[in-house]
Every structure is written in C-alpha cells, then in structure tokens.
Amino acid sequence: xxxxxxxxxxxxxxxxLEVASEIEAGFRQIYPHAEYLKLPMADGGEGTVQALIDxxxxxxxxxxxxxxxxxxxxxxYGLMGDGVTAVIEMAAASGLELLAPHQRxxxxxxxxxxxxxxxxxxxxxxxxFILGVGGSATNDGGAGxxxxxxxxxxxxxxxxxxxxxxxxxxxxxxxxxxxxARLADSQFQxxxxxxxxxxxxxxxxxxxxxxKGATPxxxxxxxxxxxxxASVIAxxxxxxxxxxxxAGAGGGIAAAxxxxxxxxxxxGSEIVALAVGLPAAIAAADLVLTGEGRIDAQTVHGKTxxxxxxxxxxxxxxxxxxxxCLGSGVELVYQHGIAASVAAVSRPCTVAEALAQxxxxxxxxxxxxxxxxxxxQGL
Numbered sequence: 001x002x003x004x005x006x007x008x009x010x011x012x013x014x015x016x017l018e019v020a021s022e023i024e025a026g027f028r029q030i031y032p033h034a035e036y037l038k039l040p041m042a043d044g045g046e047g048t049v050q051a052l053i054d055x056x057x058x059x060x061x062x063x064x065x066x067x068x069x070x071x072x073x074x075x076x077y078g079l080m081g082d083g084v085t086a087v088i089e090m091a092a093a094s095g096l097e098l099l100a101p102h103q104r105x106x107x108x109x110x111x112x113x114x115x116x117x118x119x120x121x122x123x124x125x126x127x128x129f130i131l132g133v134g135g136s137a138t139n140d141g142g143a144g145x146x147x148x149x150x151x152x153x154x155x156x157x158x159x160x161x162x163x164x165x166x167x168x169x170x171x172x173x174x175x176x177x178x179x180x181a182r183l184a185d186s187q188f189q190x191x192x193x194x195x196x197x198x199x200x201x202x203x204x205x206x207x208x209x210x211x212k213g214a215t216p217x218x219x220x221x222x223x224x225x226x227x228x229x230a231s232v233i234a235x236x237x238x239x240x241x242x243x244x245x246x247a248g249a250g251g252g253i254a255a256a257x258x259x260x261x262x263x264x265x266x267x268g269s270e271i272v273a274l275a276v277g278l279p280a281a282i283a284a285a286d287l288v289l290t291g292e293g294r295i296d297a298q299t300v301h302g303k304t305x306x307x308x309x310x311x312x313x314x315x316x317x318x319x320x321x322x323x324x325c326l327g328s329g330v331e332l333v334y335q336h337g338i339a340a341s342v343a344a345v346s347r348p349c350t351v352a353e354a355l356a357q358x359x360x361x362x363x364x365x366x367x368x369x370x371x372x373x374x375x376x377q378g379l
Contacts, residue, residue: 001031001034001035001286001287002034002035002037002284002285002286002287003027003031003034003035003036003037003285003286003287003288003289004037004039004278004281004282004285004287004288004289005020005023005024005036005037005038005039005289005290006020006038006039006040006041006273006276006278006281006282006288006289006290006304006308007019007020007023007040007041007289007290007291007292007304007305007322008041008042008043008047008051008290008291008292008293008303008304008305009040009042009046009047009050009051009292009293010291010292010293010324010358010362011046011047011293012293012355013293013324013354013355013356013358013359014358014359014362015040015047015050015051015054016040016041016042016047016050016051016054017038017040017050017051017054018359019040019291019362020038020039020040021038022359022362022363022366023289023291023322023362023363023366024036024038024366025363025366026362026363026364026365026366026367026368026369026370027289027366027367027369027370029367029370030367030370030371030373030374031370031374037281037285039055039276039277039278039281040054040055040276041269041272041273041276041278041290041304041307041308042132042268042269042272042304043191043193043267043268043269043272043302043303043304043307044132044133044134044191044192044193044267044268044269044271044272045089045091045132045134045135045191045268046089046091046134046135048087048089048130048132048191048268048272049076049077049078049087049088049089049092049132050078051272051276052078052080052085052087052130052272052275052276053078053079053080053081053087055275055276056080056081056082056085056275056276057081058078058079058080058081058085058087059078059079060076060077060078061076061077061078061079061120061121061124062074062075062076063075063076063077063116063117063120065093065112065113065116065117065120066093066110066112066113066116066148067093067094067098067099067113068093068094068095068098068099068109068110068111068113068136068137068138069099069103069105069108069109069110070110070112070163073093073098073113075092075093075113075117076092077089077092077117077120077121079121079124079126080275083125084125084126084127084128085126085128085129085130085275086118086121086124086126086128086129086130087129087130087132088114088117088118088121088129088130088131088132089132089134089135090111090114090131090132090133090134090135090136090250090253091132091134091135091136092117093111093113093114093116093117094109094110094111094112094113094114094136094137094138094144095135095136095137096135096136096137096211096212097135098137099137101213103213104137104212104213105164105213106137106138106139106165106205106209106212106213106214106218106222106251107139107164107165107166107214107218107221107222108162108163108164108165108166109137109138109139109140109164109165109212109251110138110140110143110144110147110163110164111136111138111140111142111143111144111145111148111250111251111253112144112145112147112148112163113144113148114131114144114145114148114253115144115145115146115147115148115149116148118145118148118149119148119149119180122180122182122183122186126186127182127185127186127187128186128187128189129186129187129188129189130189130191130271130272130275131188131189131190131191131257131263132191132268133190133191133192133249133250133253133254134191134193134250134268136212136250136251136253137212137251138165138212138250138251138253139165139204139205139208139209139212139214139222139226139251139252140163140164140165140168140251140252140253141165141168141198141204141226141229141230141251141252141253141255141256142250142251142252142253142254142255142256142257142260143161143163143165143167143168143171143229143256144163144164145253145256145257146174146179146256146260147160147163149179149180149183150176150178150179150180151174151175151176151178151179151260152174152175152177152178153167153168153171153173153174153175154171154172154173154174154175155170155171155172156170156172158173165205165222165225165226165251165252166221166222166225167225168225168226168228168229169221169224169225169228170228171225171228171229171232172232173232173236174232174233174236174237176260179260183260183261186261187262188257188261188262188263188264189263189264189266189271190246190249190254190257190258190263190264190265190266191266191267191268191271191272192246192249192250192254192265192266192267192268193267193268193269193301193302193303194246194248194249195245195246196208196245196246196247196248196249197242197243197244197245197246197247197248198226198229198230198241198242198243198244198247198248198252198255199223199226199227199230199242199243199248200223200242200243202248203223203226203248204222204226204247204248204249204251204252205219205220205222205223205226206219206223207248208248208251209222209223212251226242226252227242229252229255230242230255233255233259237259239258239259241255241258241259244258246265249265267302267307268302269302269303269304269306269307269308270307272304272307273307273308273311278308278311279311279314279315282308282311282312282315282317283315285317286317287317287318287320287373288308288309288312288317288318288319288320289319289320289321289322289366289369290304290305290308290309290319290320290321290322290338291305291321291322291323291324292304292305292321292323292324293323293324293325294323294324294325294326294327295321295323295325295326295327295330295333295341295343296326296327296328296329296330297327297328297329297330297332298329299330299332299333300332300333300335300336305319305321305323305333305338306333306336306337306338309321309333309336309337309338310336310337312337313336313337318339319337319338319339320338320339320340320341320342320369321333321338321340321341321342322341322342322343322344322362322365322366322369323341323342323343323344324343324344324345324354324358324361324362325343325344325345325354326341326342326343340369342365342368342369343365344358344361344362344364344365345361346361346364346365
C-alpha cells in the first residue's frame with residue numbers, strides 16, 4: 001500500500017514535516033510495511049517557506065531587513081533545492097506578528113522590508129519567486145516594496161513620498177528608471193487565497209484595515225489613498241487594478257506585483273502542490289493523509305486539506321484529514337473530497353497542554369485511524 005502524507009503545519013507546535021512524520025509513525029504501528037511518501041504542504045501563509053525547503057532540500061536564509069514601521073528585523077526567505085526558486089513569506093518582513101497590538105499603524109506601515117527580501121534573493125541567484133502574502137501589517141499597495149526595488153514614487157512637486165499607505169494620497173508619478181533590471185528576467189507567483197479588490201467596500205482597506213489598526217476614519221483615508229494609487233497606475237501604465245479580483249491581497253501588494261513584476265495569482269495550496277510534485281505522488285497512491293491545526297468551516301476556503309482533497313478527487317483517491325482539533329462547520333469539508341476527519345486531541349485540556357503534547361497526540365490519532373482502516377478491511 002502506498003500512502004501519501006501531505007499536511008500543513010500545526011501552528012505554534014509542529015512544522016508540516018513534523019506533522020507528516022508523526023502521522024507516519026502512528027500509521028507504521030499498524031501498517032509497518034506500507035510505502036510512505038511525506039510531502040510537507042502549506043497554503044501560502046505561515047510555514048510555506050519551511051514546507052518548500054523541506055520538500056526540495058533547500059535552505060532557509062536569514063537576513064536583516066526593514067520592519068513594517070522602519071525598525072530593523074531579522075527576517076528570512078527560503079531558497080529551494082533548485083537554487084533559483086525563492087520562497088518568501090511577506091509576514092516575515094512586513095507582518096502583524098512583528099508588532100505589538102498597540103503598535104499597529106496601517107497608515108504608515110510599509111512593505112519596504114519585503115522588497116529587501118526580494119533583493120536579497122536576487123543577489124543569491126533566484127529568478128523564480130513564490131510570495132505568500134498572508135499576515136501583513138501593511139496597507140500600502142506594495143508601494144514600499146517598489147521603493148526597495150528601485151522605483152520612485154513622487155508627489156506633484158517631484159518629491160519622493162514617505163513610506164506607508166497614507167502617503168499614496170499625494171502620489172502623482174511612479175518613476176521606474178532605477179527599477180532593478182534583474183526583475184525583467186524573473187517570474188513571480190503570488191500565493192493568494194482571497195479575491196478582494198484593491199479598493200471599495202470589499203477592498204484591502206475596508207476588509208483588512210481594521211485588523212491592522214485602522215479606525216473607521218482611517219479606513220476611508222487609506223481607501224482614498226489606494227484609489228489615487230490605482231488612478232496613477234491606470235494613467236501611466238494602462239492597467240486597471242482598482243477592482244481587479246485579488247489585487248487587495250496583502251494590503252494591496254498583489255496589485256503592485258501584478259503590474260510591475262508581471263506576477264500571477266494562484267491559490268497558495270496549488271502553488272505548493274505543484275512545487276513539491278504532489279499530483280504525481282497522489283496519482284500513484286492508494287491513500288492520502290492530510291491535516292492542519294484546526295479543521296473547520298474556514299478549511300474549505302483554500303486551506304491545505306481542501307487543496308489536497310480536490311487534487312485527490314481528480315485521481316479518485318480517498319483522503320483522511322487529521323487536525324489538531326475539529327471546529328464549527330467541519331462537516332463542510334466532506335463536500336470537497338475529504339472522506340473523514342479526526343481530531344488529535346482526545347481529552348479536555350488547555351491550549352498550552354494541547355500544543356505541548358501535539359506530537360504524541362497526533363501519533364496516537366494516526367495510529368487509531370490506521371487501526372480502524374485495518375478493522376474495516378477485515379469486516
């Protein structure tokens with residue numbers, strides 16, 4: 001029997017590779033002679049870098065960049081085993097987790113550090129980029145990233161704009177004379193699981209601004225600034241991004257990547273699946289095991305288990321999902337190719353206890369799933 005194990009990480013406890021290893025260990029107690037293939041997965045958010053370097057034999061590279069409010073931060077990116085594909089989590093340089101709740105400032109937070117990560121990866125020889133845009137603290141439409149890559153954003157007096165989304169209200173011209181020439185030979189994929197436009201009631205500012213510290217008045221201010229940004233892009237470059245589906249991802253950084261880096265939007269789980277060779281692996285498998293920290297109604301919106309299940313459906317392969325816990329709406333996953341879901345936590349406990357015992361709990365849950373399969377085969 002061939003078993004593919006393709007889970008996401010369990011946030012704050014286990015990496016995707018560790019999750020896959022625990023599941024394998026549990027299954028081996030019942031099926032010691034099965035053939036196991038572990039393919040760590042991610043959906044473009046936290047853990048994407050680790051999943052892809054684990055799967056490809058790549059390396060994690062640490063570098064010092066500019067944080068969302070100008071402070072230096074220790075960030076990282078991944079260089080996959082092919083030596084030319086860089087994996088960047090925007091949150092590593094421009095993320096909410098880099099700021100305490102009282103520090104969140106959507107008006108002034110900048111994606112400059114994300115641009116610096118791209119520059120560092122270019123210096124290392126990367127020419128293919130996978131950028132996960134979840135967890136950002138920014139609402140600047142990717143303007144800071146463009147500035148780090150050599151673009152100049154100017155007001156009506158030819159003065160360079162300050163960093164941050166609010167400053168875009170004064171934008172009149174985008175000058176690309178100093179834009180990094182290596183970008184012309186590079187390809188960018190944007191791991192994006194939302195379809196929000198750049199502006200409007202469903203845009204970056206309205207939907208994501210409040211969680212980044214924006215008040216209702218600031219949401220309106222930021223939305224107007226991004227409207228101006230979109231107008232300048234349309235006037236100078238002939239591209240309409242204001243209401244383009246997905247352009248609002250990452251505080252609007254997707255809009256900048258689509259226009260200036262010729263990027264393509266794709267669900268993060270699909271990008272990772274192709275990068276690790278998941279389709280071919282599933283095609284040759286008898287059973288597929290997946291999972292994430294919490295399986296619930298949100299899982300169906302582009303999360304790893306659903307991405308894996310939908311791919312498995314194409315090949316008619318059964319899928320079982322093991323989660324750290326099961327939440328409200330978990331039954332929805334059964335409409336998308338997951339045959340059964342199981343929680344690793346088997347008794348009442350605190351969150352801290354669940355995180356501390358994640359490995360043993362997961363191994364036992366996997367063992368029990370395997371035992372039920374064995375029992376079913378004998379009935």
